[in-house]
Amino acid sequence: MALSLKELSQRRDLLSGGHRACAGCAGSTVIRQALLAADVPVVAGCSTGCMEVVTTIYPYTAWRVPFIHNAFENVAATISGVEAAYRALKRQGKIDREIKFIAFGGDGGTYDIGIQALSGAMERGHDMLYICYDNEAYMNTGIQRSGATPHGAATSTSPAGKKIPGKREFRKDLTSVMAAHDIPYVAQAVPSHWRDFMGKVQKALSVNGPSFINVLAPCPRGWRFKDKDSMEMARLAVETCFWPLYEVEKGTWKLTYKPKEKRPITDWIGRQGRFRHLMKEENKHVIDELQANVDYKWEQILKRCEG
Amino acid sequence: MGKIVALTGNDAAGTAMIQIRPDVVAAFPITPQTELMHKFAEAVADGDVDTEFVSVESEHSAMSAAIGASAAGARVMTATAANGFALMWEVVYIAASYRLPIVMTLVNRALSGPINIHCDHSDSMGGRDAGWIQLHSENSQEVYDNLIQGVKIAENRDVLLPVMVTSDGFILSHTLERMEILDNQGVQDFVGENHPQHTLLDVDHPITFGPLDLPDYYFEHKRQQVLAMEKAKGVILEVGREFKKLSGRDYWLFEEYQMEGAERAIVALGSTAGTVKETVDALREKGEKVGLIKLRVFRPFPKEELVEALKGIKALVVLDRSNSFGGFGGPLFTEIRSTLYGSGLSFEVLNYIYGLGGRNISLKEIEGVYSDLKEVIETSKVKERINYLGVRE
16 A cells, blocks of 8 residues: 555544653654554554553553553563464454554663564564664663664763763664564664655565564654654664665565765764764764774675665 | 373373363473473374464563463463473563463472472462462372363453462372373363453454553552452352362362361372371371361462361471571461461461472371471470471481
8 A cells, every 4th residue: 555644644543642752752653653554453562661651651541552561571472472362263263353463662672681582473473563663772761771772872871981982882783683584574664764664564564474673763862862853863864874774575685765875974973962972082983983883784784785 | 971091290281271272372391391281282283272382482471472362362371380480470470460361380390599300389489479379289180170170260250360270390290190081072161261351352442451550550450459369269169169060079279188186287288298198097097186288279378268177276287398598487387377376276386398309208207297296285395396307407
């Protein structure tokens, strides 16, 4: 189905307003876009984290689809169980509807504590889509570093100190790790390129088997930028090639958007308070390291996509 | 009606699961539970059951998937032991608080460390406050019978709590015993259909499972779990009565063995009850007034009934196959002594901790426990309140 804004505007938002996400939160935008893209009824799950906390404070829920939160590390396993129940009950003729399953997790719940459950669910071939809203740190508990936090970023557990200028390690390339599971569909996306992302959600839901989409979700509080700039931060991550938009369909890598001109990483990090300390002379080498890593990863993607 | 067979505890549990035909089973292998899952996996592979068997990558995911499947409206079973149970601990609590009627066999094994694969009750006792109903089993027959009843207890609208059925690792799980199994249809009719009120797959009536529950509501939800446990007692009795009609076998909250006129008694859980019974029979033949209470239902704890059953006792020993380091005796002792305090009964209660890590307990040792009780009555003195039985000091 082609996605038009006009058509989408007439669809009912499946994540209601009135939830408690911060102003400018891109995580909730990711969820809204994903749910709007689905053409069939969806059952959703979410790991413990920002999105679960802000959308479901008892006795309220923002979810207009059936929803389950279980714990931090196990949304993939939880949705595995829901999907297994669906298959069992459908086979027995107790359910005749077509239903799709989406697990949402933040980067902490996906890259780190939840990677075992995620890897297991993907290997077992459950017919489910896992969407990581990657805001690059444990935002819900107060901006601690995760496996997704970029090199040099200051977080509360990788602070910009006198001796150590922010996170020393590079981020884990989780999307590639998921592609290595040889599942039918893997993609990277951003909410600013909504047509690209929602098209990927539709593709992911149409395959028979597991799929994974990693979506960069800028966080005004954690990244320290103005809340009106969330989509701009997502766009700049793409334009600097920090966050390439691509998909891996049955093993074939394809860029879904190629910036006309690759912008320097400073165009992106220069707008965020978490990298402010890198602008000091003595920390400039960290920017160089970050740029070199972005260049290396971008070349890698180009090779995979263009041969 | 029934068929006499020789089965190990694991095969008995596997047979019960095959006859119950759950919609979803999610499990991960751990000794001594493995053969139970092998048996079930074979039934799936042969098409004898059409269960979705989710062979997960950890016990944490086993319980997580069980929670998802149960919330989706499926009848769900699983099985684990010791470290596997410890790994799923976080979600064991969540299963109970979401009021999901999952039924799990816990093949009792000592918790690490040091690593040990043999029986004690440190695993099930560690989960005693998780909000699960606990049914303990003396033999393979009881493992089988408790599982079948467990499904019906768990799914009762007034209960909606997960049920754990224990099976002493190796002592029951790997020992061939004579027992009786019911026919498939009988089990199917007994457990009936699962009719959950709210499910994730009812997409026309979306509900949210597992919201953030803050100080303004959390306490009330915990209180509801308490009330469900209280109601479970009546349901366990009712299901037991129905089960007797089907099987001819009696199930109550506990079994009173030779308690009539008994002056000295032991309270025990699991397979050790069989060893105690042997001892009781031998001592009774010599005219000694000894008896046994074999606790079947540990959660909900049958406090009033225990007080009633212990009237007339002059001294009591509680056998604990687990420990509470730095506590006042084992967990069963603590609970029973606390139950007796203020009940109007006043006799000495001693604790014997035994069998940790699969250490055998002998008839002679149990006989020794009864003779220690005799001394307590005669001298009105307790040398040691908390004792360790069968350990090299």
